[in-house]
Amino acid sequence: MPATHPPSEESPYTAPLTRLSRATTRLSRTFALVNAGGLVLVVALGMTGSALMGTPVLGRVNLGILLGLLQGAVLLWTAARYDHRLSRSCDPAAERIAERLRFERRPVETPADPFGDLWMQQRRGSGTGPAGPAGYPGTVNR
Amino acid sequence: MSPAPLNAGTQAVILIAFLLFVAVSLMLCVIVGPEGSEVADFYTANRTLTPLQNALALSGDYISAATLLGTTGIVAMSGYDGFTLVTSTVLALGVLLILARPLRNAGRYTLGDIWALRVDGPAPRIAAAVTTLAVSLPFLVVQLSGAGSATAQVLGLSGSGIEQFCTVVIGVLMICFTLLGGMRGTSMVQIVKVVLAFGTVVVVAVSVLSRFDWNLDALLGAASAGSGQGDAFLRPGLQLGTSASGRLNFIGLQLTVVLGAACMPHMLMRVNAAPDGAAARRSTRYSIAIVGAFCLLVAVIGLGAAAVVGDRIIGAVNPNGQGALLLLAGALDGGTGTAAGSALFTAVACSVFVTVLAVVAGITLASAATLAHDVHAHAVRKGRLTQTGEVRAVRWSVVAVGAVGIVLALAAQGSNIQFMSSLAVGIAASAILPALVFSLFWDRFNRTGLLCGVYGGLLSSVGLQVFSPTVSGAPYALFPGADFHWYPLQTTGLVAVPLAFLLGWAGSVLGGRRAGAEDGRPDFEEVRQRVLLGVDAP
Numbered sequence: 001m002p003a004t005h006p007p008s009e010e011s012p013y014t015a016p017l018t019r020l021s022r023a024t025t026r027l028s029r030t031f032a033l034v035n036a037g038g039l040v041l042v043v044a045l046g047m048t049g050s051a052l053m054g055t056p057v058l059g060r061v062n063l064g065i066l067l068g069l070l071q072g073a074v075l076l077w078t079a080a081r082y083d084h085r086l087s088r089s090c091d092p093a094a095e096r097i098a099e100r101l102r103f104e105r106r107p108v109e110t111p112a113d114p115f116g117d118l119w120m121q122q123r124r125g126s127g128t129g130p131a132g133p134a135g136y137p138g139t140v141n142r
Numbered sequence: 143m144s145p146a147p148l149n150a151g152t153q154a155v156i157l158i159a160f161l162l163f164v165a166v167s168l169m170l171c172v173i174v175g176p177e178g179s180e181v182a183d184f185y186t187a188n189r190t191l192t193p194l195q196n197a198l199a200l201s202g203d204y205i206s207a208a209t210l211l212g213t214t215g216i217v218a219m220s221g222y223d224g225f226t227l228v229t230s231t232v233l234a235l236g237v238l239l240i241l242a243r244p245l246r247n248a249g250r251y252t253l254g255d256i257w258a259l260r261v262d263g264p265a266p267r268i269a270a271a272v273t274t275l276a277v278s279l280p281f282l283v284v285q286l287s288g289a290g291s292a293t294a295q296v297l298g299l300s301g302s303g304i305e306q307f308c309t310v311v312i313g314v315l316m317i318c319f320t321l322l323g324g325m326r327g328t329s330m331v332q333i334v335k336v337v338l339a340f341g342t343v344v345v346v347a348v349s350v351l352s353r354f355d356w357n358l359d360a361l362l363g364a365a366s367a368g369s370g371q372g373d374a375f376l377r378p379g380l381q382l383g384t385s386a387s388g389r390l391n392f393i394g395l396q397l398t399v400v401l402g403a404a405c406m407p408h409m410l411m412r413v414n415a416a417p418d419g420a421a422a423r424r425s426t427r428y429s430i431a432i433v434g435a436f437c438l439l440v441a442v443i444g445l446g447a448a449a450v451v452g453d454r455i456i457g458a459v460n461p462n463g464q465g466a467l468l469l470l471a472g473a474l475d476g477g478t479g480t481a482a483g484s485a486l487f488t489a490v491a492c493s494v495f496v497t498v499l500a501v502v503a504g505i506t507l508a509s510a511a512t513l514a515h516d517v518h519a520h521a522v523r524k525g526r527l528t529q530t531g532e533v534r535a536v537r538w539s540v541v542a543v544g545a546v547g548i549v550l551a552l553a554a555q556g557s558n559i560q561f562m563s564s565l566a567v568g569i570a571a572s573a574i575l576p577a578l579v580f581s582l583f584w585d586r587f588n589r590t591g592l593l594c595g596v597y598g599g600l601l602s603s604v605g606l607q608v609f610s611p612t613v614s615g616a617p618y619a620l621f622p623g624a625d626f627h628w629y630p631l632q633t634t635g636l637v638a639v640p641l642a643f644l645l646g647w648a649g650s651v652l653g654g655r656r657a658g659a660e661d662g663r664p665d666f667e668e669v670r671q672r673v674l675l676g677v678d679a680p
Contacts, residue, residue: 017670024674025583028240035236039229043396046226046378047389053222054377059359060366062376068225072232072434079239083427086243091420098675 016097024090031082038071156296156488163492164315167334167499171319171327191329193421196412197428202332203412204235204404204433205339206281206501207288208563209440210494215463216381217444218456221369223381223392224444228437230399235430237575238404242426243419244582247676248669251414252508253407253574254516259669260581261589264524267516269596273573274407274512276600278505279547280562280569281406285505286313286551287559288464289498295459295468296491302555309555312495313548316502320510320540325415328503335493335500340436342493345486346467347439349474350446361442364449375448382632391631398564398635402571405578408501408508419676446470461618462560468494506547510539557620561612564633568607572599572638576646582673585666587646590653595646603638610634 046053046064053064191199209231217224249256254270290309294300320328354360366375374380382391416422447456447466450473459465471490474483514535519527527535577595580587606629607613615625629637671677 011667013671014667017667017674020674021670031236032240035233039233039396039400042226042229043393046222046392054373060362060376061358064222064378065225065376068229071229072438075233075236076431076434079236079427079430082239083423086423087420094675098677101671101675101677 013097013101016093020090020093020097023093024086027082027085027090031078034078035071035075038074042067042071155484156491159488160492160495163496164499167331167496168318168322170330170334171323174323174326174330190326190417191415193416193424194428195329195333196416196421196425197432198336199329199332199415200409200412200425200429201432201436202336202500203408203504204429205336205436205497207285207292207494207498209437210339210343210497211288211292211464211467212462212560212563213437214440214444214447215456215460215466217441218447218451218466219369219453219463220381221365221371221375221445221448222378225441226378226392226396227381227399228441230396231403232430232434232437234400234403235426235433237401238409238413239423239426239430241405241578241582242413242416242422244673245410245413245578246416246422247419248582248673249410249414251411252512252515253410253578254512254520256581257577257592258520259672260587261592263589264520265589266592267520269577269593271512271516273569273596273600275509275543276573276604277406277566277569278408278509278543279550280559281566282502282505282509282543282547283550283554284559284562284566285498285502286547287554289495289502290551290555291460292464292468292491292494292498295465296487296494306552306555309551310548312499312502313544313551316499316506317541317544319499319503320506320544321537323503325411325507328500328507329415331496331503332500335496336432338489339493339497340432342489343436343439343443346471346474346490347442347446349486350442350450350470353446353450353474361445361449365445366448368448368450368452370453387630390636391633394631394633394636395564397639398568398571398633401575401635401639402567402569405570405575406508406566407512407570407574408504410574411508411511412504443467443470446474450474502547506540506543509543510536513539513543558618559620560618561607561610561620561632564612565604565607568603568634568638569600571635572603572642573597574599576639576642580646580650584650585669586650586654588650588653591646591648591650594649594653595642598645598649599638599642602641603634606634606637 042064045067053062053067055063057063057066213224213228213231216227245256248259252270253274254267257266257270260266286309287305289312290305293308293312294304319331323331351358351361354364362376366372369375371380378384378392379388382388382395413422413426416425444466447463447470451466451469453463456463456466456469459469468487468490471487472483474486514532518535518539519532573596576599577592580591580595609627610629610632611619611627612632613620613627614622615627616622619627631637
C-alpha cells in the first residue's frame with residue numbers, strides 16, 4: 001500500500017511528470033477526438049434520413065459503406081501513429097525518469113555490524129542450563 | 143432446420159472432429175499450464191508472452207460468440223446497421239488502446255488492484271468483485287446457452303433436452319480448461335482459436351466472394367434481394383427502426399458498444415498479462431488490426447448469408463439471425479452433401495465451439511481471479527494469504543463460477559436472453575469505465591467518488607435494463623407476457639454512462655470537502671509515478 005504523506009509535497013519529479021503527463025494526454029486526446037468525431041459524423045449522417053447515406057457511389061456500394069470502410073482505415077492509421085509517437089517520445093522520457101526514481105529508491109546497504117558476531121558467540125556460550133527467560137544479550141544463567 | 147438435412151455420416155464426422163479438437167486443446171492446456179502454485183503464473187502467465195502472442199490472445203478474448211454468430215446475424219438481417227455495429231465493435235478497441243499502458247503500469251492482476259491504488263480498505267475490492275461478476279455472469283450465460291443451441295443446430299437435432307445437455311458438457315469442459323491451464327493455458331487456446339476462426343472465416347468469405355465472381359456489386363444486390371427488404375437493406379434504419387426512439391436506440395447501442403465492449407474484466411486482465419506498459423499498448427494496437435480484418439470478413443459473410451440462404455430461413459432459426467453463419471456454411475460449396483461442403487461446415491462448427499469455449503474460459507478466469515484475489519485474499523484475509531492458498535482459492539472459484547454459469551444457462555433455456563450481452567457491455571461501460579478513467583487520471587478522485595460512481599453506474603444500468611423493453615413489454619422480451627417497462631431504449635449506455643461520470647465526479651468533490659485533505663488516501667504524486675512510469679509495478 002503506498003505510503004501516505006501530506007499532499008502537495010513537491011518532489012523533483014513533479015515537473016518532469018507533469019510534462020510527460022501533458023504530452024501523453026495531448027496525443028491521447030487527438031487520437032480519441034479524431035475517431036470519436038468520425039463515429040459521430042457517420043451516425044449523424046445516418047440519422048438525417050437514409051437518402052444521403054444510401055447514395056450509390058460505386059455501383060451498389062453506397063456512401064454509407066464507403067464511410068464505414070474509411071472509418072476503419074482511419075482507426076488503423078491513427079492507432080499506428082499514436083503508438084509510434086508515444087514509443088518514440090514519451091516512452092523514453094518515462095524510462096529516464098523511472099531509472100532515476102529506481103536508483104534513488106534502491107535498498108541502502110547497512111554497514112556491517114562490527115560487534116554482531118561477538119554478540120552471537122556470547123549468547124551461544126552462555127547456554128549451560130535450560131534457556132532462561134528471554135534476557136539481556138550476554139546474560140549468563142546462574 | 144438447416145436447408146440441407148445432415149446425414150448420420152456427416153454428424154459423426156463433425157462430432158469426431160470436435161472431440162479430437164477438444165482433446166488436443168486439453169493436452170495443450172496441461173502441457174503449458176502453470177507449473178506450481180505461483181499466483182503470477184496463474185493470473186498472468188508470468189508475463190512471458192510476446193506482444194504478437196498477446197495480441198492474438200487479446201483478439202481471441204475479444205472475438206466471442208457474440209461477434210462470430212451475433213454480428214454476422216445482424217449484418218445478415220439488417221445490412222447497413224450491421225455494418226455500423228461492426229465498426230463500433232472495432233472502435234471499442236481504440237478506447238482500450240488509450241487505457242492500455244496506464245492500466246498495465248498501474249495494475250497487478252485485477253480491477254480491484256487498480257482501484258485499491260486510490261482507495262484504502264476492502265471497499266474498492268468488494269466493488270471490483272461485484273462489478274466483475276455483474277459483467278461476467280450475464281455474458282457467460284449468453285455464451286453457454288448460445289453454445290447449447292449452436293450444437294443442436296450443428297448436429298441437426300432440436301429439442302431443449304439436447305441443448306441442455308450440450309450446455310452442461312461445454313460448461314464442464316470450460317471448468318477443466320481453466321483449472322488446468324490458468325492464464326497461460328487459456329492464452330494458448332485463445333491463440334489457437336483465433337488462428338482457426340480467422341482461417342475458417344477467410345475460407346467462408348472467399349467462398350462467398352468466388353460464388354459471386356468477386357463482384358461486390360453482385361453480392362450486395364443478391365443480399366438485398368435475399369433479405370426481402372430491397373434497397374432499404376443497404377441503408378440505415380433496418381435494425382431498430384427510423385422513428386425517434388429507433389434512432390435513439392441506434393445511438394445508444396453504438397455508444398454502449400464503443401465504450402463498454404473493450405472494458406470488460408477479462409480484457410483488462412489480458413492487458414495486465416503483457417510484460418510492460420509499452421508492450422500492452424503494442425499488443426492492443428496489433429489486435430485492432432486483427433479484429434478489424436476479422437470484422438470485415440464477418441461483414442462479407444453476413445452479406446453472403448443474406449444472399450445465399452435468405453433472411454426468411456435465417457430468421458426462422460433465430461430472430462436475431464444467430465444461425466446465419468452455420469446456415470451459410472451448410473449451403474456453400476455444394477452443401478453438406480459434398481466433401482468440400484462437409485469439410486467447410488465441420489471447420490465452421492469447430493470454430494464456433496472453440497470460440498465459445500475459449501471466451502468462456504477467459505471470463506471464468508477473470509471472475510475467479512476477482513473472487514480469490516480481491517474478495518478472499520484482500521477483503522477477507524487482508525492480504526495475508528499465501529501464494530499457494532490464493533491459487534487454491536482461484537481453483538475453487540473457477541468451479542464455483544462455472545457451476546453458477548451452467549445453472550443459470552439451464553434456467554434461461556428457451557427464453558430470449560440476447561439482451562444479456564448488451565447488459566454486460568452496458569455495465570462495463572457505466573460501472574467500470576468512468577471509475578477506471580478517474581482512478582488513472584484524476585487527482586481528486588477519492589473513496590466517495592469511487593463508490594458513488596461504481597455502484598451508481600451498476601445500479602442505473604441494471605435498473606434501466608430491467609425496466610426496458612428487452613425484459614418486458616415487447617414480443618422479443620424476456621417476459622413477453624408482462625409489461626413493466628418505462629425506459630424506452632434497449633441499451634442503457636446513453637443514460638447510465640454520463641450518470642456514472644457525474645456521480646463519480648460529484649461524489650469525489652462532495653466527499654473530499656467533507657472529509658478534508660487528510661482522508662488517508664495516497665498522494666496523487668505516487669499514483670502518477672505508478673501510472674505514467676510503471677515504477678513499483680511488479
